[in-house]
Amino acid sequence: MEMKSTRESFGETLVELGRKNENIVVLSGDLEDSTRAEYFKKEFPARFFNLGIAEQDLLGTAVGLSMEGFIPFVCSFGVFLTNRAYDVLRISVCYNNRNVKLIGSHTGLTVGPDGATAQCLEDIAITRVLPNLTVLCPADAIETKKATRAMAGINGPVYLRLGRPPVPLITKESDPFRIGKANLMREGNDVTIIACGLMVSESLKAARILEKEGVQARVINMHTIKPIDQEMIVKSAQETGVIVTAEEHQACGGLGSAVAEVVTQNYPVPMEMVAVHDTFGESGEPEELLKKYHLKDMDIVEAAQRVIRRKNR
């Protein structure tokens, strides 16, 4: 299957947006080579600012630019944009409801050998809790292109969660992308798997394995974490009776928690969460890390089997 990283797709799309809209400016925390914002820098040097290693100032400066009608795209590692600059994100960006776009690359364990300090496993939890902020986590490079265009088109703060390694292209150019509307990737009525980011790809693999055992798994690509698609979640809970969530993030506060909030308040069904469980990561190759921390297709398969047993109890 063809592979491409989400950050690569973001960098290309940002240039395309820059050509169409001269109000787009890009701010970088000295990581434009890693985030691929350097493509924009090459073509539009006057609209690009590397403000150095100072993420609080980076977000604050973006807020000032947005107040004068510019659309700032702020690019850094997810771990620095969210964790490091959190209070600025909360007050200057979200409380003021500014039109600032945050692009956090290198999220999740798949940063790899850089280890735990760079492996952002908390960003979904701490961004989705903030009022006014939209949170996106595309599944592949094709969807990242659409997400980048979509975030430029709405007025308000948006956080886009991206990854470092090339991931399989599992969505199609023709698939619709609407913020807040999840995409159904596969039909099935025995269990629903709701995933985001590269875990959508693992979920599709899991569904194919389950099919061989006679289990029809529905797979949902929850590319928008906030506002979450409540309708799709409730409908799936009703139609399949059990849910597995899968994310490259802490179980605490992440996609699984967001889905549980909807399920428990509307149509309670058993759930299992495939996620990182209250531990930091470590150095290693992406695939090794996904295996060790139980974020592979087989982990999803096992979670599906567990949750189906609970249904029949």
Next chain:
Amino acid sequence: MIRSMTKNKLDISKLQSDLGGLARQFRKEILEIISGAGSGHPGGSLSCVEILITLYYYQMKHRPAEPAWPGRDRFILSKGHACSAVYVTLTNRGYFPKEELKTFRKLNSRLQGHIHTAVPGVELSTGSLGQGLSVANGIALAARLWRGSPRRAAKMRQSDFKIYCLLGDGEIQEGQVWEAAMTAGVHKLDNLCAIIDYNKVQQNGPVAEIKDEEPLAAKWQDFGWNAVEVDGHNFPELIRVFDEFAQTPIKSEQTKNKPRLHRAKPTVIIAHTVKGKGVSFMEGQNQWHGKAPNQEQLAQALKELGY
């Protein structure tokens, strides 16, 4: 009143008495709304009254009837807890009805306990210290971008504004302030003027004892700024330094006596002030950083202010 005078023909003594009266009135209203709310921050509000009057009655281009006028000078209150002083200033300039001051810090009010953009004339909601200067930098960069783009002819006429950012002395212990100071210096944001309300007292004691900031002017100069020190309660002095900033291109590093403001640099005005200024029992007292006067204390304070 003062706006009707030309900058060249200032009658300094008249100015002192007129603006002095205004400052007394502002202090009265600040104390009244804090007392009415039963909470608030009198110390750091009373210390910045003359700075705000100089900005809103003399220095800044602005239109109270048109708060979003694109040509306005921008003002950011980074020390968001001093909002009572800004609310009083804005209502006296006509941004919103004075009647509304009674709602300060109450439920369903626009007048939030830390400054909020719901109030006409307020650019940015703040309250968590240290964040305003970065935002001011962003506005300054934006003005430069508008100026620099030939395709933005319409906007160009509106990009010739100045950006003022008022910070507290305790506030600048926040690291983000120095990230922002470095950005403004490196990018030579000469349309930006930061003002430090240097009242020497923070919530739990004297700044010099908690985290001494001296030599303060030298720190900013090292970050690439013009730094000028003034008596922050003296109108003629404040007017002189703000004038110097607004007419920035006075390049004379060789001038012997007084180093003037250098073009191509941001400017910081270090305003030496007194916390709780105007009320004997509040002056210099950290206990009055965030406490409301009771009825008796209010009466005493108003009496001292000549009411």
